[in-house]
Amino acid sequence: MVNNFKNSNALLRLDSLSFSYAPQSPQSLAAVRDVSFDMYEGEFLCLLGPSGCGKTSLLRLIAGLEKADSGLISISNTEHDVSKTTPQIGMVFQDLALFPHMSAARNIGYALRHLSRSERRARVDEMLDLVGLSDKRGSYPHELSGGQKQRLALARALARQPDLILLDEPFAAQDIRLRAQMRDDVMHILRDANVAALLVTHDPEEAMEFADRIAIMNEGQIEQIGTPIDIYNKPKNSFVASFFGQVNFLKGAVKNGKVLTPVGFVSTPDFDDHTLVDIIIRPEALKLSLHDPAVDHHDPNHPHVHGHISESKYLGRSTLVHLDTHEIDGDNNEKNKPVHLHARMPGVFLQKEHDIQDIFLDHSQIFVFKQEAA
Secondary structure (H helix, E strand, O other), X not given: OOOOHHHOOEEEEEEEEEEEEOOOOOOOEEEEEEEEEEEEOOOEEEEEOOOOOOHHHHHHHHHOOOXXXXXXXXXXXXXXXXXXXXXXXXXXXXXXXXXXOOOHHHHHHHHHOOOOHHHHHHHHHHHHHHOOOHHHOOOOHHHOOHHHHHHHHHHHHHOOOOOEEEEEOOOOOOXXXXXXXXXXXXXXXXXXXXXXXXXXXXXXXXXXHHOOXXXXXXXXXXXXXXXXXXXXXXXXXXXXXXXXXXXEEEEEEOEOOEEEEOOEEXXXXXXXXXXXXXEEEOHHHEEEEEOOOOOOOOOOOOOOXXXXXXXXXXXXXXXXXXXXXXXXXXXXXXXXXXXXXXXXXXXXXXXXXXXXXXXXXXXXXXXXXXXXXX
């Protein structure tokens, strides 16, 4: 589902938000640094990044569980008072935080104590039906499966009809198969409820599947925010480019608008000569074909280099191929220094060890960035 959310109203706005643990201490740790972004009504946004990058700290600020050192949080154009809880925000914690001594119905009803008994029962029934647990009304959490507990926690968070649901790595403790199913269930439940969702995850595939937009975090800052296709195909730096799975990481210097790499020349029209650059080459950028001696690798119409297969691993939807090649000189001749690369080929691609492969490049999956100072 793709929506132009910028045509809708800004539901959540963060403006120059910063937060440190023990800010007055010499050991103060900056967890969130000058973060600003808008989130829109009905949007699914993922905070994606490695462990310790500030994702959960940012989520806790939005939830009102921590207070920012500086900056503003506004919800529906109203400044968010972190000293008070708000029915506009619901939250599903990583450990789900269900009440073990309460039935499924009472877990949901606990959030609705402000309603009359009849209103509360009607809303509980509505929530149980929404998450497919109508037949588990009297069951206790220990009697539910992992997926059922997940849906119960979501029903409780949705009970007060919030505008925004915060999800703090809610699928992290599940095995891969159940995790995928739970993610799909939650996504459809939230779409049906017409509620915005902010998901914290360190799993790039999960973010790509769930989100309308992804915000990549690193060391407390937003590196890039955009749609999954923009983040993947137009990364702003090497950190973002390398976050979506294994990559081939090379270095080089620009000469005459290009960089010589072990897989051939890479065009660099945006960089001055002698600029030191990082080259990120995704495994799917390397296209392999069994070596054809009739094709001259010096031919500019068929630019390629040679590599030897050292290992192939069939992964189901693709095959990961380990290649050994060498650095090359300006005339496209191999030098002595060996280079190890990975290629990802669709389906089954199980070639013999040491087979020579012609390596062609898909330049749309190659990214060049100026090297950052140490």
